[in-house]
Amino acid sequence: MSYRRIASDRTIEQFLAHVAAAGAELPADAELVAGREGPLGRPATHRGGEIGNRFCILPMEGWDGTTDGRPSDLTRRRWENFGRSGAKLIWGGEAVAVRADGRANPNQLWIHDGSLAEIEGLRNLLVATHEREVGPARDLLVGLQLTHSGRFARPTEKFRPEPRIVYRHPILDGRLGIASDDCLLTDDDVATLRDDFVQAAAMAQKAGFAFVDVKHCHGYFGHELLSAVDRPGKYGGSLENRLRFLAEVVAGVRAEAPGLEVAVRVSAFDWIPFQKGTDGVGAPAPVEGVDGGNGYRYAFGGDGTGLGIDLSEPKRMLDRLAALDVRLVCVSCGSPYYNPHIQRPALFPPSDGYLPPEDPLAGVARQVWATAELKRHRPDLAVVGSGYSYLQEWLPNVAQAVVRLGMADFIGLGRMVLSYPELPSDVLAGRPLARKRICRTFSDCTTAPRNGLVSGCYPLDPFYKGRPEAKVLAEAKQS
Secondary structure (H helix, E strand, O other): OOOOOHHHOOOHHHHHHHHHHOOOOOOOOOOOOOOOOOOOOOOEEEOOEEEOOOEEEOOOOOOOOOOOOOOOHHHHHHHHHHHHOOOOEEOOOOEEEOOHHHOOOOOOOEOOOOOHHHHHHHHHHHHHHHHHHOOOOOOOEEEEEEEOOHHHOOOOEOOEOOOOEOOOOOOHHHHOOOOOOOOEOOHHHHHHHHHHHHHHHHHHHHOOOOEEEEOEOOOOHHHHHHOOOOOOOOOOOOHHHHOHHHHHHHHHHHHHOOOOEEEEEEEOOOOOOEEEOOOOEEEEOOOOOOEOOEOOOOOOOEOOOOOOEOOHHHHHHHHHHHHOOOOEEEEEOOOOOOOHHHHOOOOOOOOOOOEOOOOHHHHHHHHHHHHHHHHHHOOOOEEEEOOOHHHHHHHHHHHHHHHHOOOOOEEEEOOHHHHOOOHHHHHHHOOOOOHHHOOOOOOHHHHHHHOOOOOOOOOOOHHHHOOHHHHHHHHHHHO
16 A cells, blocks of 8 residues: 655645545644744643653663663663753653563563663763753653563563463464463462562662653553453452552552652553455454454453544543542553554554554544543643654644644654654754654664564664664565
């Protein structure tokens, strides 16, 4: 399937016409306002202090740590780039496992006594780089994302799943070779994992992080709990039960690490898993007992069809977060493992993916408007939006309009900062964008780790383009 490329839109009028032709709707400002007077440069008030602007760096994993969970020089380079970006909110920097069996790959960071000093060093390096290249760090807020990969854990070998699941899934079990309840977490297992999150949060506080994100997105453990409608016991069934783990972690953090803020990144809606069709285009996977998608029960924020959105439960989740005094929320959706086109809109799929079944602009718009609805529901929460990288040249125009209209408080950037970390600084200073550095969603940052390589922007970052992995990646893509 062929879709018009964003790079061909040379005026705001062309871009908006492109959006309309995609059947989408996005706000976009024709003129950008630089500096603190502009919507993106205006500080946000948070808990009596300030976060210096409205750009947020989302967690970006590099699959490049050591096997015992410590950062490498490649990890440190990425965190330096986060610091020089100019963004004043750093959402975790990276997904860090709370214990060894929770890693999504054998080279994911893992916080423990042996890695704590070097993880603290990452934060210190980020802050020092920010102070040297951007300015004072007094209005910089840096957190650490804590995770357990659950169903998608691969802690020992890159290509061998070692899942720990919340419930049996009619589609995903088959994809991961799950044929019994052997990897099913009991309530006691969940309680132990809760304690691991609390212990990891206390270590993050010792390392100087201002907040921890208790990850509830992208198909990992926390997100899977949100859809555990058929799970018996105190962590499944009702929404209250499905939020119990999160509430217990928050209580534990408050007891063990007083003063450490808790944040949550959540996949606020989900769809049925997709698969590659005979034409290479993504299509909903068939599931026994689900007629045309009707009756799909396992999508948190879904409408039951497997292909629609109902934000009733996500709104109730935000109400619960507010009651727990959790004030920082980052909104994402879906999972890169089973429906990436809704979570990470891109024109070019990774090597194990499928061609987009819709213009990726439709996926961007879906996330923008879902985030706006949740922000309207809880205007008291500080809300970060995701999914903006595909907008490319027009990201600043849409981002400014979104913040100006109160549809989100912060604009989250992920893949874009791999190729162009200084984009926030350039936008805030009123400088023209460096077009040759803009992420075009080639998906090599995902294809590389899918083939056992470190992640990075191989097409646009000269550093990665010159590494030996670039040749291996090119050969893997060709094959």
